[in-house]
Amino acid sequence: MEKEQIVQxxxxxxxxxxxxxxSKAGAPGTESFLxxxxxxxxxxxxxxxxxxxxxxxxxGDSLGLVIPNLDPALHRILGLPERFRxxxxxxxxxxxxxxxxxxxxxxxxxxxxxVFFEQSNDTKGGGGHGSILMFGAExxxxxxxxxxxxxxxLEWSYGGIVSNGTSYVECQYTARxxxxxxxxxxxxxxxxxxxxxxxxxxxxxLMADTALKAADVKLVAYGSSNTGANExxxxxxxxxxxxxxxxxxxxxxxxxxxxIQLLRTLGDEPVPTGTEYF
Amino acid sequence: MEKEQIVQxxxxxxxxxxxxxxSKAGAPGTESFLxxxxxxxxxxxxxxxxxxxxxxxxxGDSLGLVIPNLDPALHRILGLPERFRxxxxxxxxxxxxxxxxxxxxxxxxxxxxxVFFEQSNDTKGGGGHGSILMFGAExxxxxxxxxxxxxxxLEWSYGGIVSNGTSYVECQYTARxxxxxxxxxxxxxxxxxxxxxxxxxxxxxLMADTALKAADVKLVAYGSSNTGANExxxxxxxxxxxxxxxxxxxxxxxxxxxxIQLLRTLGDEPVPTGTEYF
Amino acid sequence: MEKEQIVQxxxxxxxxxxxxxxSKAGAPGTESFLxxxxxxxxxxxxxxxxxxxxxxxxxGDSLGLVIPNLDPALHRILGLPERFRxxxxxxxxxxxxxxxxxxxxxxxxxxxxxVFFEQSNDTKGGGGHGSILMFGAExxxxxxxxxxxxxxxLEWSYGGIVSNGTSYVECQYTARxxxxxxxxxxxxxxxxxxxxxxxxxxxxxLMADTALKAADVKLVAYGSSNTGANExxxxxxxxxxxxxxxxxxxxxxxxxxxxIQLLRTLGDEPVPTGTEYF
Numbered sequence: 040m041e042k043e044q045i046v047q048x049x050x051x052x053x054x055x056x057x058x059x060x061x062s063k064a065g066a067p068g069t070e071s072f073l074x075x076x077x078x079x080x081x082x083x084x085x086x087x088x089x090x091x092x093x094x095x096x097x098x099g100d101s102l103g104l105v106i107p108n109l110d111p112a113l114h115r116i117l118g119l120p121e122r123f124r125x126x127x128x129x130x131x132x133x134x135x136x137x138x139x140x141x142x143x144x145x146x147x148x149x150x151x152x153x154v155f156f157e158q159s160n161d162t163k164g165g166g167g168h169g170s171i172l173m174f175g176a177e178x179x180x181x182x183x184x185x186x187x188x189x190x191x192x193l194e195w196s197y198g199g200i201v202s203n204g205t206s207y208v209e210c211q212y213t214a215r216x217x218x219x220x221x222x223x224x225x226x227x228x229x230x231x232x233x234x235x236x237x238x239x240x241x242x243x244x245l246m247a248d249t250a251l252k253a254a255d256v257k258l259v260a261y262g263s264s265n266t267g268a269n270e271x272x273x274x275x276x277x278x279x280x281x282x283x284x285x286x287x288x289x290x291x292x293x294x295x296x297x298x299i300q301l302l303r304t305l306g307d308e309p310v311p312t313g314t315e316y317f
Numbered sequence: 318m319e320k321e322q323i324v325q326x327x328x329x330x331x332x333x334x335x336x337x338x339x340s341k342a343g344a345p346g347t348e349s350f351l352x353x354x355x356x357x358x359x360x361x362x363x364x365x366x367x368x369x370x371x372x373x374x375x376x377g378d379s380l381g382l383v384i385p386n387l388d389p390a391l392h393r394i395l396g397l398p399e400r401f402r403x404x405x406x407x408x409x410x411x412x413x414x415x416x417x418x419x420x421x422x423x424x425x426x427x428x429x430x431x432v433f434f435e436q437s438n439d440t441k442g443g444g445g446h447g448s449i450l451m452f453g454a455e456x457x458x459x460x461x462x463x464x465x466x467x468x469x470x471l472e473w474s475y476g477g478i479v480s481n482g483t484s485y486v487e488c489q490y491t492a493r494x495x496x497x498x499x500x501x502x503x504x505x506x507x508x509x510x511x512x513x514x515x516x517x518x519x520x521x522x523l524m525a526d527t528a529l530k531a532a533d534v535k536l537v538a539y540g541s542s543n544t545g546a547n548e549x550x551x552x553x554x555x556x557x558x559x560x561x562x563x564x565x566x567x568x569x570x571x572x573x574x575x576x577i578q579l580l581r582t583l584g585d586e587p588v589p590t591g592t593e594y595f
Numbered sequence: 596m597e598k599e600q601i602v603q604x605x606x607x608x609x610x611x612x613x614x615x616x617x618s619k620a621g622a623p624g625t626e627s628f629l630x631x632x633x634x635x636x637x638x639x640x641x642x643x644x645x646x647x648x649x650x651x652x653x654x655g656d657s658l659g660l661v662i663p664n665l666d667p668a669l670h671r672i673l674g675l676p677e678r679f680r681x682x683x684x685x686x687x688x689x690x691x692x693x694x695x696x697x698x699x700x701x702x703x704x705x706x707x708x709x710v711f712f713e714q715s716n717d718t719k720g721g722g723g724h725g726s727i728l729m730f731g732a733e734x735x736x737x738x739x740x741x742x743x744x745x746x747x748x749l750e751w752s753y754g755g756i757v758s759n760g761t762s763y764v765e766c767q768y769t770a771r772x773x774x775x776x777x778x779x780x781x782x783x784x785x786x787x788x789x790x791x792x793x794x795x796x797x798x799x800x801l802m803a804d805t806a807l808k809a810a811d812v813k814l815v816a817y818g819s820s821n822t823g824a825n826e827x828x829x830x831x832x833x834x835x836x837x838x839x840x841x842x843x844x845x846x847x848x849x850x851x852x853x854x855i856q857l858l859r860t861l862g863d864e865p866v867p868t869g870t871e872y873f
Contacts, residue, residue, distance in 0.1 A: 087860045089853060091801055100761050100861050104797060110807040112814040113800075113834070116823075130797025132722060132762060132830060132861075159796065159820035159830035160550075164442020164720025166410060169830035171796035171820065205378050206410060240437065240449035241382060241408025244391075245369055251388040258390040264437035264449065265548045267394075270821045271828040272549040272716075274410060274437035274447035278391070297367060304365045305378050305410075438828075442720025444688060483656050484688060518715065518727035519660060519686025522669075523647055529666040536668040542715035542727065543826045545672075550827040552688060552715035552725035556669070575645060582643045583656050583688075 093127075093186045096193040098312055100163075101131035101138065103186040107179045119154050123175030127151065127186040133162045135170035136209050136234060137199060141192035142172055142185075143219035151176035151185035153219040160271040166206060166238040167273050172219075198313040201299055205306035208246065208298035209236040212291045212317040214284040224279060225260040225268070231284035235294035236277040240264055242301045243276025246294035253293030256282035288317060371405075371464045374471040376590055378441075379409035379416065381464040385457045397432050401453030405429065405464040411440045413448035414512060415477060418489050419470035420450055420463075421497035429454035429463035431497040438549040444484060444516040445551050450497075476591040479577055483584035486524065486576035487514040490569045490595040492562040502557060503538035503546070509562035513572035514555040518542055520579045521554025524572035531571030534560035566595060649683075649742045652749040654868055656719075657687035657694070659742040663735045675710050679731030683707065683742040689718045691726035692765050692790060693755060697748035698728055698741075699775035707732035707741035709775040716827040722762060722794040723829050728775075754869040757855055761862035764802065764854035765792040768847045768873040770840040780835060781816040781824070787840035791850035792833040796820055798857045799832025802850035809849030812838035844873060 093103040109119070109126045119126065129138055135158040142153050154175040161169030174185040199211045211234040216226035226232035235250050237243030240263060251258060262269030262277040269277060278294075280287055302309045371381040387397070387404045397404065407416055413436040420431050432453040439447030452463040477489045489512040494504035504510035513528050515521030518541060529536060540547030540555040547555060558568055580587045649659040665675070665682045675682065685694055691714040698709050710731040717725030730741040755767045767790040772782035782788035791806050793799030796819060807814060818825030818833040825833060834850075836843055858865045 087856055089801070089856050091853075092857065092860065095860055100795065102795075102797065102857065102860060104801055104857075106801065106804050110804050110814075112807060113803055113817075116814060116817050117819075128797040128800055130795040130800075132795050157796070157820040157822070159722075160438050160716050160828045161722045161795070161830035163722070166437075166439045166441070166447065169722065169795050169820075171800070171830075171832065173800075239378065239380075239408040239410050239439070239447050240435065241380065241406040244406055244408075244449070244451075245367070245382055245384065247391055248384050248388050251390060258388075258394060261391075261394055263395075264435040264447075266435070272438045274439035274449075276449065297369075300365055300367050301370065301380065301382075304370065304373055304380060438716050444715075444717045444719070444725060517656065517658075517686040517688050517717070517725050518713070519658065519684040522684055522686075522727070522729075523645070523660055523662065525669055526662050526666050529668060536666075536672060539669075539672050541673075542713040542725075544713070550716045552717035552727075554727065575647075578643050578645050579648065579658065579660075582648065582651055582658060 093183065094190050096129070096131065096190050098193060098197040099131040099134035099137065101129065101134065101190070101193060103190045104128040105179065105183045105186055117155060119173070120175055122177060123154060125176055125179040125182045127174035127176070127182040128171065129186060129189050130171040132169050133165060133167070134197065134200070135168035136211050136236065137193055137196035138170045138172055138189070139219055139223055140196035140199070140211050140213070141189040142174070143213065143217045144192040145174070145185040145188040146219050147217045148188050149176070149184040150178065150181045153222060156223045158271050160273050167275055168271055194313060195316040198311055198316040200312040201295070201302070201309045202312060203302055203305070203307040203309045206238045206242070206302060208238070208242060208295065208302055208309070210234065210291045210295040212288055227281055230281055231287040233280045233287040233291035234277065235291055235298065236275050237298045237301070239274045240276040242298050243278070245301060246298040247276065247278035249297040250278065250280065250290040250294030254282070254286040254289040256280040256286050256290045291317070371461065372468050374407070374409065374468050376471065376475040377409040377412035377415065379407065379412065379471060381468045382406040383457065383461045383464055395433060397451070398453055400455060401432060403454055403457040403460040405452035405454070405460040406449065407464060407467050408449040410447050411443060411445070412475065412478070413446035414487050414489050414514065415471055415474035416448045416450055416467070417497055417501055418474035418477070418491070419467040420452070421491065421495045422470040423452070423463040423466040424497050425495045426466050427454070427462040428456065428459045431500060434501045436549050438551050445553055446549055472591060473594040476589055476594040478590040479573070479580070479587045480590060481580055481583070481585040481587045484516045484520070484580060486516070486520060486573065486580055486587070488512065488569050488573040490566055505559055508559055509565040511558045511565040511569035512555065513569055513576065514553050515576045515579070517552045518554040520576050521556070523579060524576040525554065525556035527575040528556065528558065528568040528572030532560070532564040532567040534558040534564050534568045569595070649739065650746050652685070652687065652746050654749065654753040655687040655690035655693065657685065657690065657749060659746045660684040661735065661739045661742055673711060675729070676731055678733060679710060681732055681735040681738045683730035683732070683738040684727065685742060685745050686727040688725050689721060689723070690753065690756070691724035692767050692792065693749055693752035694726045694728055694745070695775055695779055696752035696755070696767050696769070697745040698730070699769065699773045700748040701730070701741040701744040702775050703773045704744050705732070705740040706734065706737045709778060712779045714827050716829050723831055724827055750869060751872040754867055754872040756868040757851070757858070757865045758868060759858055759861070759863040759865045762794045762798070762858055764794070764798060764851065764858055766790065766847045766851040768844055782835070783837055786837055787843040789836045789843040789847035790833065791847055791854065792831050793854045793857070795830045796832040798854050799834070801857060802854040803832065803834035805853040806834065806836065806846040806850035810838070810842040810845040812836040812842050812846045847873065
């Protein structure tokens, strides 16, 4: 019984110590590439006095900004539409699919457009994308609203990612694509659209093949490491589909299931980030 | 003596817990980018009911698949030769050199070709490549055999990588290149070929210079971060050589030795992944 | 009291063991992407018998080399100026801005030029660049001196980076740019030049906007993940400015402050790498 206490005490001290170490180390690799942010929403937002800061997203080290009157030189160099002086920004260390899904939701609900979207090779060493996207709107309240809706929507769009200690798969689906998915992800406006993506890339190939065989959908785009719609050399094979909504949903689910089975052979039991939304 | 037992018990509990932590964390960075897979071969393969799954490789989070009749839309979009409906896939989070070496061994032993090879920027944050390659064959039994041979060959081809806690060097050598190295790695069919590669890139420069001065070999290709035969902006400087087999071997060994000495100045004693094979 | 001793002993054993683990693991992610090198300067340099090895830098897993007579085939393939047979190399896993700043300082003090500069996607999973640069000089003593000065200058140029457990921002400034910054970083010879950069990229956008509004400076270049002056798809938004020195300094400082405030919302208190130098 005394031994139990000793054991417990050592465990507690070590866990406390481990916590301190990881928070001081400055090592990106020691955190999960999809870990939820450690601080609470209020605490985080309260900590930032910048008027441009809107808030943090729930996963992926993501955050949102509004710049009411972007500097003209910056506006020009980025090639943004002249009529939008007010720019919203959503950016993340880990994730591009969840961000563009969330942005598509945002443009459905306010008078804003996505005017810039770039995917980097990041994911904190996780084999996939980080991202930056910008909303443009004529009215700053629309820009802000778009960023707010997108940050909230990340809560469900990250549900499309399933990961374990080794890697991940991503599946996204919408019954009705809006202008963000149309402009950047080969969707048709108002139609169903789906995406399957696996890392390492070979997992994505089987996901694509399984999805295509599972339902009558049309392959509209792919991105492999060096070719197709992937500008950042990530270790992914991404495919996108259109079709009627039941078919796209069935295809995406079939691809997801195959991807999870392969992911499992590389390590631990895969776990969804947030809640699967489809 | 009782204290010893307490210490031992706490150690055991902590180690067990550490195992759980790392397996639940979902953090790629907490595992070595070249660590052998944790589970045994049988356990891993038994865990996957997908008929397309062939098995896992020993290192690099690699796996092999066979898709007997690849979906036509996917086949077309990838530009694969029409006569090969059956496709084999070898893919890894960490490693491209070992994979193409293993594939070259595979095409020597069965009637298959490498028809797709892409290198990503991955290595789980390790500064080098992940990869995907595809075999094509007219007969699915050949495709499967190619994947099986390649997965087995990874056991020795990973022996070309030497790493420590900070970075790595890679050297590969064959006395007789086959069609995979000819097509993707600037080798001459049936002739000796070698590669030296260091990360960060400056290490690879000295490896190249040392290799070229050590023996009468011909530099046939290089890949730096942004130029030459490297499509993924990795922090590497890769050079490839041809010549008579003794000369190529001598060059590669000299480059390897220089690389290991530099690697040592950046951290711990460098350790081979698997057994050096040349 | 006895319990205290047991606890202490277990802690000691575990810490020792943890040290061994991390040093043997070969896992880049377990170290900070900006951690100072573990060994002392003398110990590290003494450990390398290669005549080409000059020394290690203080941060970023960086090192310097001099190759007195670079192999002609390598010289040609890299497109280096013919008159420079002697080549100096500075290379790092993490960092490109500090390296080019340090090189600019080096070319001020000796008869050498920067003849090669490439930025990779590395930072050990940290979202930014690794790098390689080469000095050329007619006299090998100048090449060596350039490498030595650059390695020493890294001590202050890394002071431009501020990071926490999640990400980082980088700001660089010089009152008088020399040929390295002129050739590779859009500076004007002899004039003030500054850079602000944030990761994830959206942080860099607000830093740029803040910098441009804070003082009368001219935006001369930007690099986002896929466009502008960034060849490595990193999760960064980089902007560079010229103007009179007081204005550039004011702009860079304002951008830095905004970046640090955003970085803080993503995790722990940001900490400078080394000492801020401006």
